[in-house]
Amino acid sequence: MTSALTTTAFADTILHWYDLHGRKHLPWQQDITPYRVWVSEIMLQQTQVATVIPYYERFMERFPNVQALATAEQDDVLHLWTGLGYYARGRNLHACARQIVERYNGEFPQSVEQLSELPGIGRSTAGAIVSISMDIRAAILDGNVKRVLTRFYAVEGWPGTTTVQNRLWDIAERLTPQHRHREYTQAMMDMGATLCTRSKPACGICPLQPECLGHASSKPTQYPNSKPKKDKPEKHTWMLMLRNPQGEYLLQPRPQTGIWGGLWSFPEAPSMAQAEQWLSTHFGDTAEHTQELNSFRHTFSHYHLHIHPVAISLTRSTAQIGEAEQHWYNPRNPSALGLAAPVKKLLQSSL
DNA sequence: AAATCGGGGGT
């Protein structure tokens, strides 16, 4: 980790580049408040800017402040989160808003330590909130910053390990300047997002290039070192699309934890045989036209899920199924519920 | 320390 550049010169270089080329017109960069920055940071976790923007605009219109979010129903929050993924972010966002209202009288606490105790806010997100919206010096270490730093210092090792992560935090803290925190934080993210990109870094126009060890190595894209590969298991599930005579589909809430936590989905079975078993138990005299639709594959970060949709038309509406909560969903008049992306897709294609 | 959580966009 040797560079001719002092930490001060590093920040000055970044800030000068930001003044000329940084992004200053993103939605969350207007009317900067802790609430608006917080929501944007949560949405931007593992999700790219272009994807987030329409979700952010809708969310801000519906929940303009932390009080509005705190008093909302979880279904209303997850409805606006449908399609963004990582739904624990939506649940944590909601829980966090309620804690801020209850414990802090609706005002965001002004330290990385206090913010980090709140659900969904870790060290990096807390650093972003205080540096951008409160003018408090703090480092961040998101994907963009990791990429810039691992390249600039040619840091070996996968950043998922504690060793590499600690080293990167040390570097990030050391490089954060004493002034212009908001601009520096934004500048580092912009560098990573627009210049020091994953596969085609624009080293030719990068102000850090003369001192960059990654560039000197002639293989800057080898940083950050990639995660060790693992085979993804293949899993299967049968989704039962029960349609009543009114054209409504039966949905059930999923558990709060695990895949699609807190969202609504079709009843599922681990095999077609068990699906038919379940059908005869609950709909023995009302189910007809059971038809297996074309299956498709949905890929998660850690496994592939083969979804086998089964269309079942009911001769009449049926009462409560066991003790489970349930909702009859009309695709022509959608309810405000959180839906997993494949469920939403299936409901739309049923029209 | 390692596993768990989605969906989309780039290549």
Add this chain to the structure above:
DNA sequence: ACCCCAGATTT
């Protein structure tokens, strides 16, 4: 088809 993205939480 594969990689990974403005990470945090749980085990």
